[in-house]
Amino acid sequence: IRTAAVIPAAGRGVRLGPGAPKALRTLGGTPMLVHAVRAMAASRAVSLVVVVAPPDGAPEVRALLDEHSFGRAELLVVPGGETRQESVRRGLDALPDDVDVVLVHDAARPLVPVDTVDAVIAAVRSGAPAVVPALPLADTVKRVEPRPKGEAEPVTGTPERALLRAVQTPQGFDRETLLKAHDTVVEGEGATDDAGLVERLGAPVVVVPGHEEAFKVTRPLDLVLAEAVLARRRA
Numbered sequence: 001i002r003t004a005a006v007i008p009a010a011g012r013g014v015r016l017g018p019g020a021p022k023a024l025r026t027l028g029g030t031p032m033l034v035h036a037v038r039a040m041a042a043s044r045a046v047s048l049v050v051v052v053a054p055p056d057g058a059p060e061v062r063a064l065l066d067e068h069s070f071g072r073a074e075l076l077v078v079p080g081g082e083t084r085q086e087s088v089r090r091g092l093d094a095l096p097d098d099v100d101v102v103l104v105h106d107a108a109r110p111l112v113p114v115d116t117v118d119a120v121i122a123a124v125r126s127g128a129p130a131v132v133p134a135l136p137l138a139d140t141v142k143r144v145e146p147r148p149k150g151e152a153e154p155v156t157g158t159p160e161r162a163l164l165r166a167v168q169t170p171q172g173f174d175r176e177t178l179l180k181a182h183d184t185v186v187e188g189e190g191a192t193d194d195a196g197l198v199e200r201l202g203a204p205v206v207v208v209p210g211h212e213e214a215f216k217v218t219r220p221l222d223l224v225l226a227e228a229v230l231a232r233r234r235a
């Protein structure tokens with residue numbers, strides 16, 4: 001069985017504010033993308049990492065990654081697209097034929113522990129076609145009727161919190177299942193993750209325990225948390 005990880009890193013990071021593309025912003029002096037590649041390569045099972053770079057930035061990303069070493073994992077860099085789904089698609093297109101398990105991992109989750117990566121891989125290898133790491137929610141969640149900014153939004157419901165999970169990456173898939181999902185499901189149908197595409201096929205998706213440190217760096221406050229987690233690890 002050969003396992004590869006695709007890392008979509010082509011986003012601009014608008015919510016993080018002005019600066020370099022998010023994946024190239026640094027944590028503890030090292031680009032987030034380098035942390036994310038290390039996190040995948042840390043798993044003994046992962047023998048190939050495909051990095052999906054900003055559309056016009058593949059050569060720079062390749063040069064940046066060549067300055068670092070990632071153990072025995074092979075590294076490919078391909079240019080991404082306008083949307084996350086398109087970027088993942090381009091990463092999948094670069095996979096060699098002998099890969100049968102695929103992880104998709106956001107560059108924006110640089111600190112995921114290797115045990116979480118291994119747990120996802122193990123679940124796919126034991127037969128689940130799609131596996132997502134996830135955690136219970138701390139906040140109660142409301143459904144609303146969206147209104148323009150500044151207007152109060154009517155609440156239309158409260159899903160039972162105990163039945164909800166906040167989903168992280170790496171998400172793990174049987175290669176064929178993920179390719180079929182990307183081939184079948186049309187962009188813009190509201191799937192915000194890869195498992196969501198698989199669900200639309202009607203294939204089963206299972207959850208394994210996620211990890212607090214696999215949080216996504218999205219807003220400036222997340223950078224503060226990520227720096228603190230790194231500092232604690234290095235202490």
Ligand code: CTP
Binds near residue numbers: 022
């Ligand atoms: N991503 C990508 N290609 C895109 C958009 C996003 O590869 N066209 C990647 C991002 O680089 C990130 C992951 O998908 O690693 C999750 O996306 P998100 O956290 O939303 O990152 P950005 O889209 O960069 O951030 P924002 O939405 O704030 O602009």
Ligand code: MG
Binds near residue numbers: 011
């Ligand atoms: Mg985005």
